[in-house]
Amino acid sequence: MVKExxxxxxxxxxKNLRKLHKKKERSKTGMFLIDGEHLVEEAMKFNQQIHYIIAEENYTFSFDVSNFEVIYVTGPVLKTLSQLEIPQGVMAAVTYMPPEVSGNKVLVLDDVQDPGNLGTLIRTADAFGFGRLVMSRETVDPFSDKVLRSAQGSTFHIQLEVTDIHPVIENFEGLSIGTSLKDEEYLEDIPQADEMLVVLGNEGRGVSESALDNVDRTVKIHMPGDSESLNVAIAGGILMHHFK
Known part of the structure; x- marks a missing residue:
């Protein structure tokens, strides 16, 4: 059979797939594009809803795609879909299907803006067992290309939610903490808990006062050097490792 x-x-x-570069279209359709063999394989492995696989005409698959519709395109056409400088030859149009998680460890993000930070936090939450990640509506889109690439497939391993974070914090039954640079408790003095919620804030202003009003304890990380603050993804990594 001749391959179309x-x-x-x-x-x-x-043209319709290319529209998914825009957040408005992703929100409207519930679909987003993933780029590269690793992300496509992770989406398949973790039971994401794959609408189409898009492959360059001479691409050789190293995994079974017999159960999926494959759209073959020329290199120049793939380049219009990929946001990589050098496309990797395979992409997919996907709808996120959240996995079931215990919800014992929750990371809450209050208006994180940088895609690299969000992707790193998703990947770090996955690494340290924070299976549920709740984002405010002003947080950068977790399904944008830069976030997806930075998360390296962890997007499909944990439960992502975009919602009003305040009820989530207020109704959490375990220990909830928020980060602050004020005269708060040091991280080392916070006890371990079976159920833990950690709130991280915006790169500029930190965690909002309204969110801090709802947490049980506010903490800061001991920094013996001269820097006054840490990148939010680094701070998140330190906190999640501490409570892993």
């Missing part, structure tokens, strides 16, 4: 290859970037399917 899309050769025009103005093809209707390609």
């Amino acid at each position: 290859v899309i050769t025009s970037k103005d093809n209707t399917r390609i």
Whole structure:
């Protein structure tokens, strides 16, 4: 059977897929694009809803795609879909399917803006057993290309939610903590708990006062050097490792 290859970037399917570069279209359709073999394999392995796999016409798959619709395209067409400088030859259009998690360890993000920070926090939460990650509505889109690439597949391993964070913090039954640079408790003095919620804040202002009003304890990280603060992803890594 002759393999059909899309050769025009103005093809209707390609134009519709390219719209997924915009957050508005991702929100409207519930779909997003993932780029590269690793992310496609992770999406398959963790039972994400894969609508299409998009592959360069001569791409050789190292995994079974017989159960999926594959759209073959030329290199120039793939380049219009990929946001990588050098496309890796395979992509997919996916709808996120949250895994079931215990919810004993929760990371809450209060308006984190940098895609690299969010992706790193998703990956770190996955590494240290924080299976549920709740983001305020002003947090950067977790399904944007830069966040997905930075998260390295951990997007599909943990439960992601975008919602009003205040009821989540207020109703959490375990120990909830928020980070602050004021005269608060040092991290080392906070006890371990079976159920733990950690709140991290915006890169500029930190955790909002309204969010801090709802946590049980506010903490700071002991820093013997001269820097006054840490990057939010680094701070999150230190806290999640401490409570792993």
